Amino acid sequence: MAGDVGGQGLHDALVILGAAGVVIPAFARVRISPVIGFILVGAAIGPAGLGRLADAYPWLGPLTIDDRARIEPFAEIGILMLLFGIGLELSFRRLWAMRRRVIGLGGAQMLLSGLLVGAGAMLLGGLSPGASLILGLALAMSSTAIVMPLAGTGTATGRTALAILLLQDLSLVPLLFLLDAKGGPEALATTLAGGIVMLAGLLVAGRVLLPRLFAQAARTKNPELFLAISLLVLMLACLATGAVGLGAAAGALIAGLLIAETDYHAEVEVITAPLRGLALGIFLITVGMRLDLAALAADWPALLAATAALLLVKAAVIFALARWRRLRTGTALEASLLMASPSELTLIVLASALAAGVLSGPTVAFWTLVTALGLTLTPLLAALGKRMARRVDPQALSSGASDTAGKTIIFGFGRVGRIVADMMAEHGRPYFAVDGDIDCVAAARAEGYQVLFGDVARGDAVERFHLSEAAALVLTMDDPVLTVRLSRDARDACPDLSIIARARDGAHAAQLYKAGATDAVPETMEGSLQMSEAVLVDIGVAMGPVIASIHEKRSQLRAAIREEGELVEEPMLGRRR
Numbered sequence: 001m002a003g004d005v006g007g008q009g010l011h012d013a014l015v016i017l018g019a020a021g022v023v024i025p026a027f028a029r030v031r032i033s034p035v036i037g038f039i040l041v042g043a044a045i046g047p048a049g050l051g052r053l054a055d056a057y058p059w060l061g062p063l064t065i066d067d068r069a070r071i072e073p074f075a076e077i078g079i080l081m082l083l084f085g086i087g088l089e090l091s092f093r094r095l096w097a098m099r100r101r102v103i104g105l106g107g108a109q110m111l112l113s114g115l116l117v118g119a120g121a122m123l124l125g126g127l128s129p130g131a132s133l134i135l136g137l138a139l140a141m142s143s144t145a146i147v148m149p150l151a152g153t154g155t156a157t158g159r160t161a162l163a164i165l166l167l168q169d170l171s172l173v174p175l176l177f178l179l180d181a182k183g184g185p186e187a188l189a190t191t192l193a194g195g196i197v198m199l200a201g202l203l204v205a206g207r208v209l210l211p212r213l214f215a216q217a218a219r220t221k222n223p224e225l226f227l228a229i230s231l232l233v234l235m236l237a238c239l240a241t242g243a244v245g246l247g248a249a250a251g252a253l254i255a256g257l258l259i260a261e262t263d264y265h266a267e268v269e270v271i272t273a274p275l276r277g278l279a280l281g282i283f284l285i286t287v288g289m290r291l292d293l294a295a296l297a298a299d300w301p302a303l304l305a306a307t308a309a310l311l312l313v314k315a316a317v318i319f320a321l322a323r324w325r326r327l328r329t330g331t332a333l334e335a336s337l338l339m340a341s342p343s344e345l346t347l348i349v350l351a352s353a354l355a356a357g358v359l360s361g362p363t364v365a366f367w368t369l370v371t372a373l374g375l376t377l378t379p380l381l382a383a384l385g386k387r388m389a390r391r392v393d394p395q396a397l398s399s400g401a402s403d404t405a406g407k408t409i410i411f412g413f414g415r416v417g418r419i420v421a422d423m424m425a426e427h428g429r430p431y432f433a434v435d436g437d438i439d440c441v442a443a444a445r446a447e448g449y450q451v452l453f454g455d456v457a458r459g460d461a462v463e464r465f466h467l468s469e470a471a472a473l474v475l476t477m478d479d480p481v482l483t484v485r486l487s488r489d490a491r492d493a494c495p496d497l498s499i500i501a502r503a504r505d506g507a508h509a510a511q512l513y514k515a516g517a518t519d520a521v522p523e524t525m526e527g528s529l530q531m532s533e534a535v536l537v538d539i540g541v542a543m544g545p546v547i548a549s550i551h552e553k554r555s556q557l558r559a560a561i562r563e564e565g566e567l568v569e570e571p572m573l574g575r576r577r
Contacts, residue, residue, distance in 0.1 A: 011062070012065050012070055012071050012074070013074070015045060015062075015063065015064070015065055016065075016071065016074060016282050016285055017278075019038075019041045019042075019045060019285060020038070020278060020281045020282065020285070022041075023037035023038055023041055023281065034281065036376055036379055036380075038281050038284035038285050038287075038288065039284050039285075039287055039288035039291070039372065039375060039376050040288060040376075041285055041288060042284065042285035042286060042287060042288020042289045042291070043288040043289065043291040044288075045063065045064045045065055045285075045289075046064070046065055046288065046289030046291075047065065047066050047289065048289065048291065048294065048295075049064070049289075050063070050064045051064040051065050051066040052066070054066050065289070071286055071289070072286075074282045074283075074286065075282070075283050075286040076248075077279055077282070078279040078280055078281075078282045078283025078284075078286070079249060079252075079283060079344070079348060080234065080238065080248060080249065080252040080279075081252070081272075081275065081276045081279035081280065082145055082252075082276070082279065082280055082283060082344065083172075083249055083252035083253045083256065084234050084252045084253070084255055084256045084272075084276070085145070085256065085269075085272070085276045085280075086144055086145075086169050086253060086256060087252070087253045087254065087255060087256015087257040087258075087259070087260060088256040088259060088260050088265055088268065088269050088272075089144075089148070089256075089260070093261070098162075098163055098166065101159075101163040101325075102163050102166045102167050103167065104325070105160070105163050105164060105167075105321055105322070105325055106163050106164045106165070106166060106167025106168065107167055108321050109140070109164050109167075109317060109318055109321055110137065110140050110141075110164075110167055110168060110171055112317045112321070113136070113139075113140035113313065113314050113317045113318075114133065114136035114137040114139075114140040115133075115136060116136070116313050116317065117135070117136040117139050117140060117310060117313055117314075118132040118133045118134075118135060118136025118137070119132065119136070120309065120313070121135050121136060125363070127359075127363070130358065131353075131358050131359055131363075134175070134179070134349070134353050134358055134359065135350075135353070135359065135363070135367065137171070137175060137349070138175075138342075138345075138346045138349035138350055138353070138367075139310055139314075139342050139346055139367065139370075139371070140168070140314065141168045141171075141172075141342060141343035141345045141346050141349075142161075142164065142165060142168060142314075142338075142339035142340075142341065142342070142343050143341065143342070143343040143344055143345075143375060143378055144165045144168070144169055144343070144345075145280055145344060146344075146375065146378045146379070147161050147165060147338055147339060147378070147382075148161065148162065148165065150338065150378075150379065150382045151335075151338060151382070156327065156328065156331040157331050157334045157335050157338065157389070160322060160327060160331060160332075160335045161335055161338060161339055164318070164335075164339060165339075168343070168345070169253070169345070172249070172250075172253070172345050172348070172349070173250045173253060175349055175352075176247050176249055176250060176348070176349070176352055179349070179352040179353055179355075179356045179358065194243075194244035194245065195241070195244050195245070197244075198240050198241065198243075198244045199254065201240075202237060202240060202254060202258060203258070206233075206258035206259075206261065206262075207261070210233065210258060210259065210261075210262050210264075211262055211263070211264075213229050214226070214229060214262060214263075214264040214267075214268075215438050215442075217229055217264075218264065218267075218436075218437075218438035218453060219438060219439070221436075223271050223455075223458065226264075226267060226268060226271045227271050227272060227275070230259065230268050230271070230272055233255045233258065233259060234251075234252060234255040234256075236255075237251035237252065237254050237255035237258070238251035238252055238255070239251070241254065247352075249348060263441070263452070263453050264453055266452065266453070266454050266464065267453060267454055267455060270454075270455075270458050270464065271458070283344065284344075284375070287344065287347065287371075287372050287375060288372065291369065291372050291373075295365075295369065299366075302366075303366070303369055303370060303373065306366070306367075306370050307370050307373050307374060307377075310340075310342065310370065310374065311340040311341065311374065311377075311381070312340075314336075314339065314340045314341075315336040315337055315339075315340040316336070318332075318335055318336040318339055318340070319332045319333060319335075319336035322335055322336065328393050329392055329393050330388075330389035330390070330392045330393025331389065331393070333385060333388055333389050333392055333393075334385040334386055334388070334389035335385070336385070337381045337382065337384055337385030337388070338378075338381065338382045338385050340374075340381055341374035341375060341377055341378040341381060342370070342371040342374045342375065343371075343375075344375065346367075346371045347368060347371055350364045350367060350368060350371070351364070406430065406469070406470070406471050407430040407431055407432045407470055407471060408420075408424055408429060408430070408431040408432070408470065408471050408472045408473075408474060409431070409432050409433075409434070409465055409467060409470045409472070409473050409474065410431055410432070410433040410434070410474045410476060411433075411434055411435075411456050411461070411473070411474065411475050411476065411477060411486065412433075412434075412435060412475065412476035412477035412478075412502075413433045413434070413435035413437075413440055413441070413444055413449070413451050413476075414435075414440065414476065414478070416476040416502055417433055417435070417474070417476040418444070418449070420474055420476065421433055421449055421450075429471075430471075431450065432450055432452070432465075433449065433450060433451040433452070434451070434452050434453075434454045434456055434465065435451055435452075435453065435454075436453070436454065436455040436456070436457070438453055441453045456477075456482075456486065457479075457482055460489075461486060461489065461490075462489055462490055462493040462494065467490055467493065467494050467497060468493065468494045468497070470494075470497065471498070472497070472498040472499070472500060473486075473490055473497055473498070473499045473500070474500050474501075475487065475499070475500070475501040475502060475517075476502045477502070478502075480503075480504055480508050480511075483501050483502065483503075483508075483512065484508075484511050484512060484515045485515075487499055487501055487512050487515040487516050487517045488515040488516055490516070491515065491516025491517075492516070498518045498519075499516060499517045499518045499519075500517070500518060500519045500520075500521065501517045501519070501520050501521070502520075502521055502523070503520045503521060503522040503523065504522065504523060505522050505523070506522050506557075506560075506561050508520075508522065509521070509522045509561045510561050513561065520561065522561070532550065532553075
């Protein structure tokens with residue numbers, strides 16, 4: 001029996017991982033959100049799809065899953081990783097900075113949408129007031145995992161969506177707390193007290209221990225150690241919240257928040273991104289398995305009507321609130337369509353409500369199908385909203401300011417990076433530096449420099465640091481291969497960005513020019529020019545002619561290097577991916 005269970009578990013894992021391996025590259029190639037692909041694959045390979053035919057056609061067995069209960073652990077892991085990623089995006093400081101928009105816009109949307117949807121469920125579905133309210137609040141949520149990659153944070157629409165989503169994500173904790181609490185007022189008070197003590201303990205431990213743990217991991221230059229510490233924090237937080245009755249989901253969110261408060265959150269986001277993406281894909285496959293095509297065919301009028309009504313109510317509420325906050329018409333229109341669908345968190349609340357006896361099995365099954373349909377429609381609604389917003393108000397889609405907008409970004413903060421930062425400060429120009437040496441970062445920040453810990457060799461540096469909005473990019477790392485690669489990536493993504501790169505010698509500078517650098521500064525050339533200037537001044541040549549001749553010689557050498565770069569067919573250093 002144990003062998004059969006283990007064999008079935010391995011089979012299910014291979015099917016899910018194989019489906020993820022097909023969906024991600026296939027849908028990326030046609031530039032369609034893989035969310036739709038994951039849900040459709042789940043519907044196809046699940047017990048309500050081809051899985052029900054496996055007995056009649058044995059060759060389908062290795063390609064399908066015939067029991068959804070076996071893959072629930074995969075779905076739970078996906079949910080925990082999803083909430084962990086949400087916590088990484090938040091941080092207490094970010095919440096405080098956005099408190100007015102989060103509470104005003106996000107709180108109003110959650111309350112109004114929840115009341116309207118709940119009232120409709122109570123009048124048409126015959127639910128009790130308490131059950132209707134829980135259902136309305138669950139359906140009022142929108143998908144952070146789908147919406148934010150589609151909207152980003154560099155537009156007015158993205159910032160509006162973020163404010164609403166932050167409130168929704170935070171509301172998940174008290175909702176789950178109320179649903180999971182058992183035993184009446186006394187048990188509720190005990191759980192609340194235990195939760196407060198546990199949260200205080202996690203905050204203290206996170207502030208004291210996490211920086212030291214991640215600092216040691218940073219010194220080892222070992223990304224696997226970063227991942228291991230992150231997963232350890234996630235596991236311990238889930239165990240702590242589960243022990244006091246809050247549930248593992250709350251612990252996953254708190255774990256992300258704790259790491260978001262450290263200086264290493266950006267690195268943790270990059271290192272855990274593949275795992276979180278895979279976990280989300282697995283979760284969405286399980287969502288697709290909830291799409292019972294037979295049930296849809298049997299009750300399609302009611303399901304389509306409920307889905308359409310939910311989308312219209314939420315879109316109307318978000319549009320009205322956005323206009324009330326004096327946002328542009330195009331921004332309000334795009335945000336309302338983008339966030340009209342339910343959320344993956346809706347499924348978490350529905351499952352908790354079913355376990356608590358607040359909602360019945362048929363009710364949860366019906367609204368689970370509605371949620372799955374809504375999640376499938378989210379990318380399509382986002383595209384429709386963007387197109388309509390462009391027609392109504394073209395300026396609504398213009399980019400907004402990010403944390404690095406208008407700043408000079410310095411990659412590498414050794415002796416060269418520090419000098420560049422000093423000169424930027426001397427002339428009153430804002431800058432933002434990134435370095436992968438935690439000791440260097442700590443020393444620089446103690447001296448007042450604006451430096452963030454991060455390894456620019458991993459992940460998409462262009463996207464992570466919003467290089468498209470930067471004033472210039474300065475590459476000072478003593479790694480010629482990485483410098484060439486970053487120059488090429490930044491130039492491909494940002495044709496108008498000024499890229500100034502440190503080069504070892506003339507040959508390296510030629511490669512940098514070919515890769516797209518605006519200026520490449522060879523150390524050997526600059527050292528020779530400075531020595532020549534010192535010699536000429538010391539032997540009595542006037543400073544003015546010396547400086548003029550040095551500038552002229554530098555221009556000649558750069559022109560020769562540029563010409564050499566144009567003639568080089570392939571960089572000698574090659575590429576490192």
